[in-house]
Amino acid sequence: MIRQLQFGLIGIAALVFAVLFVGSQEYVTAGAALVFGVIWIVLEVRLWNPLRTVLMIAFVGLAAANALEQASNSLILLGLIAALAAWDLSRFWPRIQEEEAGAAKTRLERAHLQKLALVSGGGFVVALIPLAIQISIQFVGLCLIALIAAVLLRAGIGSLRGEPKPEG
Amino acid sequence: MRSPFVVLLALIFALVLVGLAALNSSILVLTIPLFAYLLAAVWDRPEALRLKVTREVFPDYAPQDTPINIRLTLINEGAALDELVVRDVLPRGVTKSEGTTARVVTLPEGGSVEIEYTIEAQRGEYDRYEVQVYARDFLHFFEQAQSIRTSARLVIHPRYPKLDRIRIRPPQTRGFAGPIAARQGGVGIDFWGVREYQAGDPQRQINWKLSARSESELFTTVFEQERVADVGLIVDARERTNVSTGTDSLFEHSAKAAAALAENFLDDGNRVSLLIYGSGISRVFPGYGRLQHDRILKALARATPGFNYALDSLTNLPTRLFPAKSQIVLISALMPEDTPVIARMRANGYAVLVISPDPVAYEAALAGDPSGAATRLAQAERTLMLRQLRQSGAQVVDWRVDQPLESIIRQAMAQQLRVGW
Numbered sequence A: 001m002i003r004q005l006q007f008g009l010i011g012i013a014a015l016v017f018a019v020l021f022v023g024s025q026e027y028v029t030a031g032a033a034l035v036f037g038v039i040w041i042v043l044e045v046r047l048w049n050p051l052r053t054v055l056m057i058a059f060v061g062l063a064a065a066n067a068l069e070q071a072s073n074s075l076i077l078l079g080l081i082a083a084l085a086a087w088d089l090s091r092f093w094p095r096i097q098e099e100e101a102g103a104a105k106t107r108l109e110r111a112h113l114q115k116l117a118l119v120s121g122g123g124f125v126v127a128l129i130p131l132a133i134q135i136s137i138q139f140v141g142l143c144l145i146a147l148i149a150a151v152l153l154r155a156g157i158g159s160l161r162g163e164p165k166p167e168g
Numbered sequence B: 001m002r003s004p005f006v007v008l009l010a011l012i013f014a015l016v017l018v019g020l021a022a023l024n025s026s027i028l029v030l031t032i033p034l035f036a037y038l039l040a041a042v043w044d045r046p047e048a049l050r051l052k053v054t055r056e057v058f059p060d061y062a063p064q065d066t067p068i069n070i071r072l073t074l075i076n077e078g079a080a081l082d083e084l085v086v087r088d089v090l091p092r093g094v095t096k097s098e099g100t101t102a103r104v105v106t107l108p109e110g111g112s113v114e115i116e117y118t119i120e121a122q123r124g125e126y127d128r129y130e131v132q133v134y135a136r137d138f139l140h141f142f143e144q145a146q147s148i149r150t151s152a153r154l155v156i157h158p159r160y161p162k163l164d165r166i167r168i169r170p171p172q173t174r175g176f177a178g179p180i181a182a183r184q185g186g187v188g189i190d191f192w193g194v195r196e197y198q199a200g201d202p203q204r205q206i207n208w209k210l211s212a213r214s215e216s217e218l219f220t221t222v223f224e225q226e227r228v229a230d231v232g233l234i235v236d237a238r239e240r241t242n243v244s245t246g247t248d249s250l251f252e253h254s255a256k257a258a259a260a261l262a263e264n265f266l267d268d269g270n271r272v273s274l275l276i277y278g279s280g281i282s283r284v285f286p287g288y289g290r291l292q293h294d295r296i297l298k299a300l301a302r303a304t305p306g307f308n309y310a311l312d313s314l315t316n317l318p319t320r321l322f323p324a325k326s327q328i329v330l331i332s333a334l335m336p337e338d339t340p341v342i343a344r345m346r347a348n349g350y351a352v353l354v355i356s357p358d359p360v361a362y363e364a365a366l367a368g369d370p371s372g373a374a375t376r377l378a379q380a381e382r383t384l385m386l387r388q389l390r391q392s393g394a395q396v397v398d399w400r401v402d403q404p405l406e407s408i409i410r411q412a413m414a415q416q417l418r419v420g421w
Helices: A002-023 A027-045 A052-068 A073-096 A103-132 A139-161 B003-022 B025-029 B031-044 B208-213 B250-267 B289-302 B336-347 B359-367 B373-391 B405-419
Strands: B051-058 B061-063 B068-076 B081-089 B094-099 B102-107 B112-121 B124-126 B129-136 B143-150 B154-157 B177-196 B219-227 B230-236 B271-277 B281-287 B327-331 B351-357 B395-399
Touching: A002 A027, A002 A052, A002 A073, A002 A103, A027 A052, A027 A073, A052 A073, A052 B003, A052 B025, A073 A103, A073 B025, A073 B031, A103 B025, A103 B031, A103 B081, A103 B102, A139 B003, B003 B025, B003 B031, B025 B031, B051 B129, B051 B143, B068 B081, B068 B129, B081 B112, B102 B112, B124 B289, B154 B289, B230 B250, B250 B271, B250 B289, B250 B327, B250 B351, B250 B405, B271 B289, B281 B289, B336 B351, B336 B373, B359 B373, B373 B395, B395 B405
Parallel strands: B061 B154, B230 B271, B230 B327, B327 B351, B351 B395
Antiparallel strands: B051 B068, B068 B112, B081 B102, B081 B129, B094 B112, B124 B154, B129 B143, B177 B219, B271 B281
């Protein structure tokens, strides 16, 4: 089931981006999206895929390129989330493929898919919200927000690494 | 934190930078699903592991090459784990024959996982095992590794052949009836001699033929008493007398021979002890019966060849540990300087039987050159050494380990009957 879902997600991502590029009459890039999808599926079928992360980054790049082309945001998000989920399943499958089929494996797969669906769905819905809101911020304000975000992110990473907090 | 986490983080930064540079909010929106992944991973990352591990081994005492079932149970006493990888590390000398030693499961709080598999183990005592566990978040961005030690005991003793009865004739026997000729007249089967009739002698023991030749005296036939004896097994575990390959060694054959001989002597009712002489001296005190056999097998299971400066030659062999004039059975590949030690044992009154696995033939077979000049020279040297041993009064069995010990001993027994040891 995981494999079929994974191939389906790769197919969706490739098709969505190809369609969006065809819509903006960029046929070469649309072809590239399809080629990326085919390469990804072929490598997955051969159970040897050292390029999965590169391909996922390529799809994120395609999503960004589509966003620059002012394509449909919800479709771009759909393609991006499909690519992310396919990337996750592509990493998940080698971890469990040696496991004997049985109730435990089914439970593991189900738990993983449930959480993945929750995160992907949640991410999609949350990403749709700002598309419906129009806020105007000055450049200085934007830089300030970016700075605060960067500081918070730095603190978060430091906390994850277990670094001591700076004194004073 | 693993590299996929860093990749997503870098992508987010890149998208933010591109979005700011292009003043395009749609690109900034693309970071939200990526953020969702990161947050989910951080939220679900595994905390300190609290796992209770139990191991069951059945049977825990068995001969070599017996299938042994291992059941490993892990109980999660901490928070739920999205993905738990359990990998049981097999000790050296153990091979898996069935089942799997690794599992990937999701484990709720209080949940348990079982791993069951079958192994085959080489001779030895195994009491330390390692279980490696890796707990991960469901996206495998974070990993918590732990190594857990368990200590179920498994003793694998050598698998040995059943031997025909070995006739030994130590100078001194014990008081109990047994199969060994005691060099004393009394109740028995074999003829020992005749003496004048004494009041109380059973009538059926009167030697009527001899008595008929005498005018007034009666003679009684006396038989040789049969008793049990003290047998001391000495296993040479010195590294220098051992020849080993990747999977086999001459010492393994010595251990098998010792186990077979111990069973043989104990089955005859003898009191048997064991001394393993190698990196140290390990000893099983004299005893009788099945229990003693188990003690000897366990000692043999633990034995490994080793080196010790003090025990480099047999000179320091503590033969005084064995009862005077008892039977000593030395299982050793032998070194040339061992000959005087064995001669001294004979001089001290012990009956010595040497079972010597042939290191020259063993090594030549490994090298694939059984008739080379070096092999022939080494064989000549060994033949000379064994001849000197026989001349000193020791019984010597030259054992090429590719031949069954049983047939070699049978041949030696036949030779004993023909010419005496």
